[in-house]
Amino acid sequence: MVDDLLAIMVIAVFYTAALNVPALLLSLLPLAVFGFLVQKRIRSWWLLLPLAALTWVLMHESGVHATVAGVLLAFTVPVVRSSAAGGPEAGPGLAEHFEHRLRPLSAGFAVPVFAFFSAGVAIGGVSGLGESLGDSIAIGIVVGLVAGKAIGITGATWLVSRFTRAQLDENLSWTDVIGLALLGGMGFTVSLLITELAYGAESESYDHAKVGILAGTVLAALIATVVLRIRNRKYREIAALERVDVDADGIPDVYEAPEDIGPPPARRRTVDDDADHDPDWRGAPPPGRPAKPFADS
Numbered sequence: 001m002v003d004d005l006l007a008i009m010v011i012a013v014f015y016t017a018a019l020n021v022p023a024l025l026l027s028l029l030p031l032a033v034f035g036f037l038v039q040k041r042i043r044s045w046w047l048l049l050p051l052a053a054l055t056w057v058l059m060h061e062s063g064v065h066a067t068v069a070g071v072l073l074a075f076t077v078p079v080v081r082s083s084a085a086g087g088p089e090a091g092p093g094l095a096e097h098f099e100h101r102l103r104p105l106s107a108g109f110a111v112p113v114f115a116f117f118s119a120g121v122a123i124g125g126v127s128g129l130g131e132s133l134g135d136s137i138a139i140g141i142v143v144g145l146v147a148g149k150a151i152g153i154t155g156a157t158w159l160v161s162r163f164t165r166a167q168l169d170e171n172l173s174w175t176d177v178i179g180l181a182l183l184g185g186m187g188f189t190v191s192l193l194i195t196e197l198a199y200g201a202e203s204e205s206y207d208h209a210k211v212g213i214l215a216g217t218v219l220a221a222l223i224a225t226v227v228l229r230i231r232n233r234k235y236r237e238i239a240a241l242e243r244v245d246v247d248a249d250g251i252p253d254v255y256e257a258p259e260d261i262g263p264p265p266a267r268r269r270t271v272d273d274d275a276d277h278d279p280d281w282r283g284a285p286p287p288g289r290p291a292k293p294f295a296d297s
Contacts, residue, residue, distance in 0.1 A: 003184070004187065004190045008067050008190065009068075012064055012065060015197045019062060020063050021062070024058075024059070027059045027062060027069065030058070031069075031076070034055065034073060038094055039078060039082075041078075055069045056069045078095060111189060114189060114192075118189075118193070118196065129211070132208045132211040138215070142219065143216075145191075145213070145219075146220045146223065148185075149185040150182050150184075153180070154177055173231070179224050179228035180224075182227060183224045188213045241254045242255075247264060248264070
């Protein structure tokens with residue numbers, strides 16, 4: 001997500017051919033109203049959607065790529081509840097609420113439609129595929145998605161753990177970090193967007209770049225699968241620990257301090273617990289109780 005935000009900032013700075021300053025300034029007005037409403041936890045779609053659409057249109061008319069409007073709108077939405085709204089203990093912030101509401105539309109429609117219209121490329125058979133993958137643009141993209149993402153994410157994680165108090169969880173290893181870093185090379189939506197802006201939708205370089213993006217995404221996914229598969233047994237152990245909740249308080253015991261783990265809840269007593277039973281009884285079952293499904297013949 002962070003690299004996507006940086007990429008969109010690159011779009012805003014380097015791919016703005018002509019700037020319409022009045023339209024850009026006007027786009028800040030609906031953006032400010034939108035930010036004020038979400039800070040007040042107003043979630044009415046008939047208020048927020050027109051403001052977001054107006055911001056998008058004015059940003060587009062200003063010459064700045066309209067995706068920047070979406071980023072700015074997202075930055076105004078609070079991630080955690082303010083003290084006036086009850087604080088973090090009162091529930092999730094508005095950003096999480098919007099994420100749950102919009103994810104089906106975003107992941108189920110917007111992203112697949114964008115990928116469908118942007119990723120189509122005629123490769124011209126095996127020879128055409130080889131020519132595309134042999135192009136320096138495609139090679140650079142594949143190396144960037146596979147090696148660049150892995151080195152960048154792993155290196156940044158190492159620097160944070162080396163020079164700050166942050167540490168890897170005791171159940172994780174650097175193999176896990178490398179595997180997740182490789183998964184970072186799978187994102188291709190923003191890559192396709194920048195490729196179209198950089199080379200133009202009708203150029204040969206654009207087709208070669210798209211082949212490189214798709215090849216890099218598939219290669220990163222395959223290598224990440226192999227790396228993470230090595231630790232699959234450990235992941236199962238972690239998952240099993242996260243299902244243990246002795247005191248049935250809804251919080252897995254692995255996330256609680258030992259002193260916060262209470263005793264197991266008492267079993268509820270039933271009528272049978274208080275009734276008198278003859279352990280040697282071999283006759284018919286009591287009224288209302290079915291016989292054993294597999295009684296001895």
